[in-house]
Amino acid sequence: MNNFAYSRAHTVTDAIQQINSHGHSQFIAGGTNVVDLLKYFITSADALVDINPIEEHHSIEEMEDGGVRIGALVTNADTAYHLLIEQRYPLLTKAILAGASPQIRNMATNGGNLLQRTRCYYFYDANAPCNKREPGSGCSAIDGYNRIMAILGTSEQCIAVFPSDMCVALAALDAQINISGPYADHTIPLVDFHRLPGDTPHLDNNLQPGEIITSIDLPAQGFSRNYSYLKLRDRNSYAFALVSVATGLELEGDVIREARIALGGVAHKPWRVPEAEDFLRGKTASRENFGAAADIILQGATGFMHNNFKIELAKRAIIRNGMMALHPETQLPGAQPSL
Incomplete structure (x- = not known):
């Protein structure tokens, strides 16, 4: 693992300022994916900004329009077992509990789940060509062992799949992703948040540099029956x-x-x-x-x-x-x- 600086942010504004003050930095919350990527030299960072101290994004609350807002820093486990989610959005509970292990769900955050990287074999092999890891190097999966790979939305550059269970349920529920950035706050529908590979497979989503996910909004309709x-x-x-x-x-x-x-x-x-x-x-x-x-x-x-x-x-x-x-x-x- 490469050396990096570490700091903590207590507000969204503080987090955005810190992430933009380093040339190559990342946010860290649960760390269940980021730490692995750093340990295996798949990615690197000059600095990690710990956003766990941002208290207002650790809650799940009902909104005035009847929907529910889920904080980006709430863990997957706490989301799945929250009474509002279990009763009104059981589809989301089932999807979360189908993923990972109890230990990982206890650590992983909702924001991190949205941002996790592919589990393609070749992406995790630093010696294999991978356009997602190193643009222009080639896609080893297309002519390699590709049993778990994509069958829809592929390109000549990448056939990797997005691994989240939680996000599949969020897509079906018409969830909205709330984002704060250095210039403005905005919202992106979950179905538009992640990208197809096209010619830029290294770009997983439409989150811009310096932006941070703050929460996820679920509409009132939860298909609970x-x-x-x-x-x-x-x-x-x-x-x-x-x-x-x-x-x-x-x-x-x-x-x-x-x-x-x-x-x-x-x-x-x-x-x-x-x-x-x-x-x-x-x-x-x-x-x-x-x-x-x-x-x-x-x-x-x-x-x-x-x-x-x-x-x-x-x-x-x-x-x-x-x-x-x-x-x-x-x-x-x-x-x-x-x-």
Whole structure:
């Protein structure tokens, strides 16, 4: 690990001033990803600015419009088990608890979850060409072992996937990301926060230099009656998704009045296709209609030899998760879904 300076910030203004006073610096909160990247020489920093002392971003509060604001410094565990989240946004609780391990969830913050880097094998191998780590060096995954890689939104520069579970649920919930910076505060929809690789795979998101995530806003509609999060992976714990699906439905009888579907493990960002949700609106909640929506979502999906199976896996996951959302009680521990 390279040498770096360390300081603490007690306000957002202080944090922004400190991060902009060093040539190459990073914020640190839980450190569950940043520290690993520094230890393995994947990234470097001249200075780390600890933002944990910023007290106002450690809370979860109901807003006047009926939504909920989640502080960027609240841990993943405290978010998942918070009464407001469990009762009104159970989809988010399930997604968070599907990720990492209890120890990591106890440390990792919501802001850090949004900013985590890919877990591509080649990104973490400092000896392998990787355009995300070193622009212009090449993408080892395209012709290499690419079983976990993307099938949607790829480019000739990068086929890595974004690893978050939490963000897949946030995409389905239409979350908004609140950001402060040296010039102005602003808000970005979660679906627009992360970037596709294009010709700039080293840019993971649209956060600008010197900016800091302060909170996440959830709208009042939480799909608390009909929801499901399905994560398909190689082992049942502490593994990243091959494919994950977050589904929220508003039903009137067996007719879908509102639908949200977001995929994880398939692209450089949580993948959501509004046209598929529009298709489902007014339709009967059935395997056939979920299958047709899956075809819309997966248009243009392309495999890379070792991950061709993910296209069919994703379709089956969308259908299965749609049916699971009709009966959320089947997702309780020990319950068997009747699909």
